[in-house]
Every structure is written in C-alpha cells, then in structure tokens.
Amino acid sequence: MYKFMDDENGERQPAATDTAQTGEGLILMKNIWKTYQMGVEELHALRDVSFSVNKGEYLAIIGPSGSGKSTLMNLIGCLDSPTKGDYWINGNLVSTMTDDELARIRNKEIGFVFQTFNLLARATALHNVELPLIYAGMGSGERYEKAQAALASVELGDRVGHKPNELSGGQRQRVAIARALVNHPSILLADEPTGALDSKTSVEIMALFEKLHAEGNTIIIVTHEHEVAERAHRVITIRDGRIENDEKIK
Amino acid sequence: MIRLLGSRFYENLMMALDTLRGNKLRSFLTIFGVVVGVITVMLISSIISGINVAVEKQVESFGTRSIFLYKFNIGFSTGRRSREERMRKPLTVEDSDAIKNLPSIETSVPFLDVSNNFWGSKILVTGRNGKSSSAVQLQGTLPEIEKTTTEVLMAGRWFSQSESDEKANVCLIGSSVVDTYFPYTDPVGEELDIGGTPFRVIGVLEKKEQLFGGGGGNNDQSNVIYMPLGAALKLKPNEDDLFILAVAREGMLDQAKDDVEDLLRVRRRVPYGQPNNFSMETAASIIEQFKSITAGVAAAMIVISSIGLMIGGIGVMNIMLVSVTERTREIGIRKAIGARQGDILLQFLIEAATLTGFGGLVGLLIGWLLTLLVKLVLPSYVPLWAPIAGFFASVGIGLVFGLWPAWKAARLDPIESLRYE
Ligand SMILES: Nc1ncnc2c1ncn2[C@@H]1O[C@H](COP(=O)(O)OP(=O)(O)OP(=O)(O)O)[C@@H](O)[C@H]1O
Ligand SMILES: [Mg+2]
Numbered sequence: 001m002y003k004f005m006d007d008e009n010g011e012r013q014p015a016a017t018d019t020a021q022t023g024e025g026l027i028l029m030k031n032i033w034k035t036y037q038m039g040v041e042e043l044h045a046l047r048d049v050s051f052s053v054n055k056g057e058y059l060a061i062i063g064p065s066g067s068g069k070s071t072l073m074n075l076i077g078c079l080d081s082p083t084k085g086d087y088w089i090n091g092n093l094v095s096t097m098t099d100d101e102l103a104r105i106r107n108k109e110i111g112f113v114f115q116t117f118n119l120l121a122r123a124t125a126l127h128n129v130e131l132p133l134i135y136a137g138m139g140s141g142e143r144y145e146k147a148q149a150a151l152a153s154v155e156l157g158d159r160v161g162h163k164p165n166e167l168s169g170g171q172r173q174r175v176a177i178a179r180a181l182v183n184h185p186s187i188l189l190a191d192e193p194t195g196a197l198d199s200k201t202s203v204e205i206m207a208l209f210e211k212l213h214a215e216g217n218t219i220i221i222v223t224h225e226h227e228v229a230e231r232a233h234r235v236i237t238i239r240d241g242r243i244e245n246d247e248k249i250k
Numbered sequence: 251m252i253r254l255l256g257s258r259f260y261e262n263l264m265m266a267l268d269t270l271r272g273n274k275l276r277s278f279l280t281i282f283g284v285v286v287g288v289i290t291v292m293l294i295s296s297i298i299s300g301i302n303v304a305v306e307k308q309v310e311s312f313g314t315r316s317i318f319l320y321k322f323n324i325g326f327s328t329g330r331r332s333r334e335e336r337m338r339k340p341l342t343v344e345d346s347d348a349i350k351n352l353p354s355i356e357t358s359v360p361f362l363d364v365s366n367n368f369w370g371s372k373i374l375v376t377g378r379n380g381k382s383s384s385a386v387q388l389q390g391t392l393p394e395i396e397k398t399t400t401e402v403l404m405a406g407r408w409f410s411q412s413e414s415d416e417k418a419n420v421c422l423i424g425s426s427v428v429d430t431y432f433p434y435t436d437p438v439g440e441e442l443d444i445g446g447t448p449f450r451v452i453g454v455l456e457k458k459e460q461l462f463g464g465g466g467g468n469n470d471q472s473n474v475i476y477m478p479l480g481a482a483l484k485l486k487p488n489e490d491d492l493f494i495l496a497v498a499r500e501g502m503l504d505q506a507k508d509d510v511e512d513l514l515r516v517r518r519r520v521p522y523g524q525p526n527n528f529s530m531e532t533a534a535s536i537i538e539q540f541k542s543i544t545a546g547v548a549a550a551m552i553v554i555s556s557i558g559l560m561i562g563g564i565g566v567m568n569i570m571l572v573s574v575t576e577r578t579r580e581i582g583i584r585k586a587i588g589a590r591q592g593d594i595l596l597q598f599l600i601e602a603a604t605l606t607g608f609g610g611l612v613g614l615l616i617g618w619l620l621t622l623l624v625k626l627v628l629p630s631y632v633p634l635w636a637p638i639a640g641f642f643a644s645v646g647i648g649l650v651f652g653l654w655p656a657w658k659a660a661r662l663d664p665i666e667s668l669r670y671e
Binding site: 074077079080099100103104106107108112114118119120122131132134135136179183 | 261268269272579580582583584585586587588589590591592593664665668
C-alpha cells in the first residue's frame with residue numbers, strides 16, 4: 001500500500017522548502033546532537049555537528065576510538081535518529097519521517113557496509129544481494145539479473161551460490177558491498193569496512209571503493225587507518241563528538 | 251500491487267521453510283500439539299460419521315415407511331420417566347387392527363416382548379445340543395409381519411393365520427440363534443425348548459446389519475425368536491406391553507402419520523390441546539434424534555481438541571518469541587537494508603503459520619491413516635469439512651499466536667538490533 005504512495009520521490013512535503021537550504025547537497029546536517037542518558041549522567045556522543053556532502057564526493061571520517069564516528073554514520077544511514085538537530089538527505093528532512101519512510105530511504109538511497117559484514121548466515125551470496133531488491137518489491141526475474149550483475153561487479157560472479165561461511169573475509173565484504181550497491185543508492189556508507197580484514201585484503205577492498213567512486217558513486221567511509229583516509233578526497237576528523245577538522249585533500 | 255504482495259508472500263514462504271528446515275527437531279516439538287489436535291478432529295469426525303451411518307442403516311433396515319408406536323417415549327432419552335408417562339395404558343391388538351384399516355396404511359403389526367417372565371427373570375431357551383441361554387429376545391407377533399421389511403426370511407416360512415389363531419408353538423429364529431443352537435444342522439423342522447415348552451422352528455431370518463460390527467451381547471438384533479402372539483401370551487399370560495409397527499403406503503408416510511396420530515388420540519381419549527399419551531417415531535425421526543446426540547458429542551469433542559490446538563498455539567508463541575530473540579541481529583540487518591515493519595511482521599507471521607500449517611498437514615496425514623483403521627470397524631467416512639477445518643484451524647493458530655512475537659520483531663529498533671550480541 002505505502003509502496004504505492006511514496007514510489008517516486010515526487011510528493012514528499014518538506015522537499016520543496018528544504019531544497020533551498022541544501023543546494024546541490026546530497027546530505028546536510030545542521031546542529032546535530034546525539035545524547036545517551038546513562039543513569040543521571042548525560043553522554044554526548046555527538047555535539048553540535050554540522051556539515052554537508054555533495055554528490056560524487058569521497059569522504060573519510062577519522063578520529064580516535066569512542067569519538068562518535070559510528071554514531072554519526074548510523075545517523076547518516078537513518079539507522080538511528082538524532083537527539084537534536086536537523087538532517088536532510090536528497091532534500092528530504094529525515095527527522096519528520098515515519099518508520100516506513102525511513103525504511104524506504106535505507107532501501108533506496110543508502111547502501112551500508114558494516115565492519116562485521118552483517119550478511120544473513122543461512123542465505124547464499126545471491127540471496128543476500130537480492131534482499132534489498134525484495135524489499136524494494138522487485139519481481140524475481142529482474143532481481144536475479146541485478147543481483148548477478150552486482151556480484152559480478154565485485155568479481156564474485158563465480159561464488160553466487162556460496163553461503164557466508166563458505167567465503168573468505170574479503171569475499172564476504174565484497175558480497176556486502178554488492179548488496180549495498182544493488183539498488184543504486186545515492187550514497188554508499190562504510191563503517192570501518194576493512195577493520196576485520198588483513199592488510200592485503202584491505203587493499204583490495206579499498207581499490208574497489210576507488211573504482212566505485214570513479215564510476216560516480218558518492219562514498220563516506222569511517223576508518224582508523226591513515227592509509228585508508230588518504231585515498232579519500234576529503235577528510236573529516238572527529239574528536240569528542242565534535243568536528244575538529246574538515247579538509248579537502250584532492 | 252497484488253503481484254507484488256504475491257511475490258513477497260512467496261519469498262517469505264521460502265524463507266520460512268528454510269528456517270523450519272534449519273530447526274527440524276525444534277519445529278517438530280513445537281507443532282506436536284497442533285498435530286494431535288488435527289488428528290483428533292479427523293478421528294472424531296470419522297467416528298461420528300461412522301456411527302451416524304451405522305445407525306442410519308440399522309434404523310432404515312426397519313423400513314423407511316415404518317411408523318413405530320409405543321406407550322412410552324421411544325428414543326435416546328435418559329433419566330426417569332415422568333409420572334404421567336408411567337401411568338399410561340398400553341397399546342392393544344385392537345389399536346393395531348384399527349390402524350391397519352386406515353387407507354394410508356399398508357399394514358400394521360403388534361409386537362409383544364416376552365423375554366422376561368412374570369417375575370422379571372429371563373425366560374430360558376434350551377436347544378437339543380444342550381446349550382441354554384436367557385439372552386434371546388422373545389417376540390410374539392401376528393402373520394402380518396410377513397408384509398413388513400423388518401425381518402427378511404432366509405429359509406422356511408412365516409406362520410399362518412390358522413397357526414396364529416391356534417396359538418401354535420412354532421417359531422422363526424434369527425441368525426445368532428441359529429449360531430447358538432444349530433451350528434451344524436438345518437434348523438427348520440427342529441425343536442427348541444422355550445421356557446419349558448417345545449417350539450418347532452419353521453423359519454430362519456437373515457442376519458441383521460449391526461452397529462459396531464455385531465457380535466453377541468444384549469444388543470444383538472439377530473438374537474431373536476418370533477412366535478405367534480397367542481403362543482407368547484401362554485409363556486407370559488398377563489403381558490400387555492405392546493409395541494406396534496405400522497407401514498405406510500408408498501409415498502403416504504406423512505399422511506399416514508397424521509392419520510395414525512388422530513386415530514390413536516381418539517382411541518386413547520386424549521383431550522383436545524393435550525400432548526399425545528403415546529409416542530410415534532419414524533426411521534427418519536429416530537435418525538434425527540440420534541444425530542442431534544452425536545452432534546452434541548461432536549461439539550464437546552471439538553471443544554476438547556481446540557483446547558489441544560490452543561496449547562499447541564502457546565507452544566508456537568513460545569518458540570516464536572525465542573526465535574525473535576535469537577534472530578534479533580538478522581532483523582536488524584533486514585531493517586538496515588530496507589525492510590519495513592510490515593515486511594518483518596509478515597515474515598514472522600508466515601513463519602508461524604507455515605509451522606502450524608505444516609503441523610496441520612502432518613496431522614491430516616496421520617489422522618487420515620487412522621480413519622482407515624476406523625473404517626474396518628465402522629462404515630465411516632471423513633466429512634469434507636474436517637480436513638478443511640483442521641488445516642485452516644492450524645494455520646489460524648499460527649497466525650493468532652504468531653501475531654504478538656511478529657509484532658515484537660517488527661517493532662525492534664534497527665540500530666539496537668544490529669548491536670545485539
Ligand atoms: N547505545 C549506546 N549507549 C550509550 N552510549 C553509547 C551507545 N553507543 C555509543 N555510545 C557512546 O558514544 C560514544 C561514541 O561511540 P561510537 O561508537 O560512535 O565511537 P566510534 O568513534 O565509532 O569508536 P570506534 O572507533 O571505537 O568504533 C562512545 O563513548 C560510546 O561509549
Ligand atoms: Mg565505530
């Protein structure tokens with residue numbers, strides 16, 4: 001039912017007014033706070049964060065452990081909601097969205113790659129990649145073809161029938177990347193995508209991200225490693241929940 | 251849109267089957283209650299249908315045009331008879347004759363049960379082979395019995411009008427009597443000692459269709475001896491507890507019932523507006539009476555089996571709650587890649603319904619095999635509604651008891667479920 005209503009991005013109400021503020025920006029965050037209530041104490045994981053990301057950017061977020069990088073990524077990925085502040089994606093104000101609208105954004109606009117892959121253990125690589133298409137309501141024939149193509153583009157065309165435990169770590173992460181890409185999202189988010197991989201495999205995965213960026217994808221990547229960050233075109237440094245530095249490096 | 255929902259349904263069904271395959275033992279234990287519930291429904295419905303068919307056959311063997319008349323209420327009533335009922339005067343041979351003369355009636359025969367003697371003890375039947383039994387039903391009747399379809403003559407003949415008038419000591423015997431006293435010889439022409447008087451056997455009757463496959467006991471309809479009414483009265487002189495069987499002319503059963511009722515009300519002086527002081531039943535009305543009893547039994551059994559299904563349902567709810575907790579992370583992943591609340595709800599509902607629906611199918615299969623066994627004893631069949639109701643009840647149980655766990659799953663927060671260890 002709802003599928004029907006928000007199928008093409010046409011009639012979302014806040015869009016018209018908000019586009020003015022976002023300009024060409026794909027992502028716009030304004031004065032974002034994320035506060036956890038720990039008993040009587042308040043823990044500010046993010047303090048007054050504001051920034052924007054344009055289409056086609058390759059952005060790395062770095063910072064010490066516990067500085068709020070994952071918290072920020074989860075907000076960008078619409079997995080979590082801010083305590084305070086406004087967030088627009090593609091001109092749509094996220095904070096006023098219903099659960100189902102958020103699900104649609106996660107499905108269509110965002111491809112999320114996790115440090116621990118987060119594949120369905122019992123499903124084959126192909127089925128894992130098909131899943132976002134299932135939730136997008138795509139018919140099985142088209143779905144199969146798209147999933148095959150996505151797996152081929154991460155060079156796993158010959159492993160479609162394997163389950164996650166029949167794949168190497170790097171292969172698993174590539175399945176996860178294929179899954180993130182299969183719906184042609186506006187933006188690809190990766191929270192320490194190489195954190196669980198050895199250095200050789202990490203290099204392969206980073207090369208893949210570069211290739212995807214060259215193809216026109218917008219990418220935000222969280223990382224600890226400076227080599228990884230250096231490949232990006234822009235680096236945001238976070239410390240104690242604040243943006244400490246935001247610089248273009250290419 | 252429909253196609254979309256259809257494909258999503260199919261996907262979910264496949265995923266559900268996958269999960270069940272992954273948890274075989276647990277799935278089996280969970281559906282056990284449902285399996286038993288459905289087996290019960292199948293068995294009960296087949297047994298009850300079997301009893302109904304058997305009773306129908308037996309009652310109809312007395313003839314579909316038959317009207318049964320007795321001073322007391324005939325049928326399956328329980329409890330003590332009312333004072334009014336106990337005070338009723340018996341029907342008489344003259345009543346039977348008057349009924350016979352009605353234009354809508356083909357014939358009418360009285361029956362007098364003399365199985366018990368004056369002091370209430372059983373009359374003994376002894377054969378030449380030394381066997382002796384008090385369980386034989388002794389019926390005095392008139393030659394008109396030949397025109398009814400109550401008993402079918404297999405060998406010999408019925409007694410004549412003159413034998414009836416002379417109160418001759420002749421008798422016809424049922425197949426069980428043949429088995430007891432004349433297992434190896436032709437009984438016609440032989441003698442039987444009934445209550446000390448020798449009776450000559452002049453005819454043998456066909457075995458009667460028997461509820462529960464027949465065999466011995468007081469209920470054996472073939473353990474019967476018919477003799478002239480006069481001869482029966484010699485065995486038990488003051489017996490007057492008469493039973494009348496009237497047979498309507500072809501196509502005139504309703505008319506005949508009205509006529510007989512009017513006639514007996516006049517003859518027995520029932521005041522206008524008062525209820526009958528006798529009972530009148532037909533094969534159809536007795537079958538109906540009986541069916542209303544079995545329907546009551548069926549209702550009670552269905553309540554019991556639905557308690558079984560409920561218990562099964564609680565098992566399903568329990569296992570689904572466990573499953574939701576175990577799969578919190580999976581739910582988080584699904585939500586992270588775009589599953590809506592409705593998708594998750596549907597997934598778990600379909601999983602629960604698949605689980606119990608599968609249980610229902612297993613129950614249907616086992617139940618069906620068991621009804622084949624029932625068929626050996628009863629002319630039973632499984633009414634179509636039973637498997638359909640059984641299956642839909644199982645699926646329904648899954649949907650109802652799966653709703654809460656599925657709702658819990660659907661409402662999980664994406665980020666918290668992803669962090670869940
Ligand atoms: N659910 C939560 N409840 C309470 N505090 C939380 C929760 N999630 C995160 N935090 C806190 O918020 C802060 C930021 O956490 P976050 O996971 O964003 O750090 P990070 O920069 O990703 O660190 P790392 O590099 O180690 O992954 C931390 O101090 C953490 O303890
Ligand atoms: Mg982190």
